[in-house]
Amino acid sequence: MGLISLLFSNPVLFVVLAVLLLYSVIAHEVAHGVVAHWFGDDTALRNGRLTLNPASHLDPIGTLMLFLVGFGWARPVPVNYYNLKNSRFGLFSVALAGCATNIILATIALVLLQFDGVNANSAFSVMLNIVVRINIMLGAFNLIPIPPLDGSKILMSMLPFTAQEKLARLEPYGFFILVLLLFTGLLNPVISLVQYLIYGLVALIFGLFGKF
Numbered sequence: 001m002g003l004i005s006l007l008f009s010n011p012v013l014f015v016v017l018a019v020l021l022l023y024s025v026i027a028h029e030v031a032h033g034v035v036a037h038w039f040g041d042d043t044a045l046r047n048g049r050l051t052l053n054p055a056s057h058l059d060p061i062g063t064l065m066l067f068l069v070g071f072g073w074a075r076p077v078p079v080n081y082y083n084l085k086n087s088r089f090g091l092f093s094v095a096l097a098g099c100a101t102n103i104i105l106a107t108i109a110l111v112l113l114q115f116d117g118v119n120a121n122s123a124f125s126v127m128l129n130i131v132v133r134i135n136i137m138l139g140a141f142n143l144i145p146i147p148p149l150d151g152s153k154i155l156m157s158m159l160p161f162t163a164q165e166k167l168a169r170l171e172p173y174g175f176f177i178l179v180l181l182l183f184t185g186l187l188n189p190v191i192s193l194v195q196y197l198i199y200g201l202v203a204l205i206f207g208l209f210g211k212f
């Protein structure tokens with residue numbers, strides 16, 4: 001369900017959800033640019049995209065989708081993959097950076113939820129639970145290997161060059177493929193599986209530290 005229905009029924013929750021969604025998406029995109037810079041590409045930096053200022057990242061259609069269906073996107077941070085040192089590992093790292101950031105944000109929120117003082121504040125507790133769900137959803141969705149999603153670039157980093165080219169040819173049609181799969185519900189089992197795997201990873205991290 002989109003956020004727009006909350007605007008009149010619960011405006012406070014509307015604002016909270018909108019801000020959390022927006023900054024989760026922005027953090028995802030900025031992470032791509034930061035890691036690309038680590039690997040030698042300063043395209044995002046030169047274009048002023050290594051910032052959390054929403055004005056630098058908002059995409060009109062992505063923002064509209066955010067309010068209408070509760071899921072949207074920001075303008076992709078520009079990366080020149082030819083500038084990356086250690087091209088395959090560089091591509092893999094830059095592609096994974098956004099999803100990894102979402103998983104880290106979800107993990108931090110889960111850590112905070114382990115403290116009684118945090119749970120005593122119901123509003124803060126609800127907000128942290130929203131952070132967990134939003135970021136795991138974003139991480140799971142973007143790991144799907146359909147261009148232009150991050151999962152396709154992660155897959156490309158492991159494929160031979162000819163297979164990379166074939167996968168890249170799908171990118172002009174990727175948006176329409178994703179919309180079709182989302183609205184027909186065919187992508188739901190895939191998203192649920194990836195979400196389950198991410199929750200398992202987070203649980204493993206907690207288990208290693210004896211907290212989960």
